[in-house]
Amino acid sequence: MKLEGGFINNLGRVYGIYTLGFLGFVILMAILEQVGVSPEKIGWMFVGFTIAIYALIGILSRTMESNEYYVAGREVPAVFNGMATAADWMSGASFLAMAGGIYLNGYPYMAFLVGWTGGYVLVASLLAPYLRKFGCYTVPDFIGTRYGGNLARLCAVIVLVVASFTYVTAQITGTGLVASRALSIPFNIAVWIGLAGILFCSMLGGMKAVTWTQVAQYIVLIIAYLLPVFWMSNASDYGMIPQIAQFDAVLRVQELEAMHGVGTLMPTAEAQAEAGKLAALKVGINDASTTLMAKWKFLTLVICMMAGTASLPHVLMRYFTTASVRAARQSVGWSLLFIFMLYFTAPALATFTKLSLLDPNLATGIIGKPIADVASLEWVQKWTNVGFLKIFDGNGDGLLQINEFFMKGDIVVLATPEIAGLPYVISGLVAAGGLAAAMSTADGLLLAIANALSHDLYYKMIDPKADTKTRLVVARILLVAVGAAGAFVAAQGLTGILGAVAWAFCFANSGLFFPLVLGVWWKRANRQGAVAGMIGGFGSGFWYLYMVQFGGMEPWLGLDGLRFGMIGMPVSLILMVVVSLMTDEPDEETQKMVDEIRVPKGKVVLDAKS
């Protein structure tokens, strides 16, 4: 690509123009809405325009060099890598499900916020700079070289594939959910359209293409998330800055909850049966944990999400793309700052949505209003028709009580603009943002899987003599195959978004957290220990999840399917330490290699070796 040399130096300008262009597009859509263009057409244009941009970036970044395909040529500046990581990281679960989860589940759910941000402290201090110095292409590449031997590498590949594949089906589901809503097409077709968009971004240019589309996707998703919240906050007279204004709103919501009987007025069995999987609001906005068990559950979820963050390969591999060790370290800070922009807004979004629905003084308040009036609202009808919302007059008094209003948590973000009565253009924007979030994460995950299979399994283990061209062709074929498998599973609609995501984190931390961390921080860790740690941790975690989820086993100490890393991680740590100490210490060459990665200066370790 001709622009290339100039491209890296002009990133600020390129993405500045892109951001202005996108805002211009949003304004254009708003004008079109005013002159009477239908919401369906606007939805199509939002989805079509953004996917076209991502695909264009993907095509412009095509490459046939392995350094560019695997690690984006190692020239991504820290700030932009931070943005790309933020998009890579924030998935359909963060964008679509999180605010809804906080809305329905209140305080305990905010453990996800703490876990998904605090994990980056571990990434910055324990792993990212050292893996960058190591100079690997994939995470199994580090495990395989640090511990030596194909068995260790294979174990890492297996954990990576299971964790990332669980995760990617959830993202393709998210893509399908948004596309089906915005384009009014059936879900199982929308899934395949979403996949086509995802592959366009990643297939031709690998990590290089994914990096530059992820930056573009971050810009779309953050605008889409923040704009409606700012709008609602200002419209509700609570203040200009929603993240600060929300605290007064929380106090007001608590008054309203007492008035409406939240936490005391439970849905009747009959109503819940009618509503199926949809949920009524049953807990207060700020019921902090008081019992020992509730505190324990909060903390264990935090631990699992943090350790998962520090072991998910699609996140770690983003830090292989920076120009230096120092940039990798700095880039983690930028990543968290960009993630933080969305995460510290999520509780505000949940709070203002709740306020909109509960406050009888607001035009948008529906609780306590006559059922006939509520049922005639356009957004209520729309979401009822697709089965995501249900109103059931249990006591037959003709008024809507809190225990008669059921919804699916995932729709809070998507429906909020409609609930708050914002123009449709905002709904289109939010749909584009949700799509960007799910697509960018799916891109990163598919690439992580396909790269591990092509680089570690095919090139390192099956055919070490393969030339670059063959390797990259294999990588692309695998990418399409894994994507198709993911879309196939997603189209079956087996898993909800959030459950699958939490599983992925626990798979990753059970199998990889300690082998990665001790690989850097404990020279004595050897191959036998790492293999035992990976197999034992991953195996025990997997077994526990299966028993709790499908085998009818009573969870131990309240550790449910979201927290099975609490079983896998200790097993992994103990096995790794005990087996390492029982067997010979690693050879001198390996120990020297560990010394090398602890020092930023000098060539990357893998280059020096070859």
Add this chain to the structure above:
Amino acid sequence: MSAKSSSNTAHWDRSRSLLWVTLAIWFFFSFVVHWFGDALNGAPGSFPAGYFMAGQGSQIAFVVLIFWFVSRQNKIDEEHGVAED
């Protein structure tokens, strides 16, 4: 050679101390604060500090902590002459 490796040992010792400090602060904002979430919330009608810490406060602490850690580590690298050029 021996001078270099002894300097590297000192570098690693300081890096490790920095790690422990970082992890201690991380531990406080990840776990300790939220253990007392209900107490922080205080009486009804007062500022919901427990909610704030879980929803935003810890996140702010983590962002600041990482940037602080990075600048400290960079300084350690430079002082021991092992920073990149």
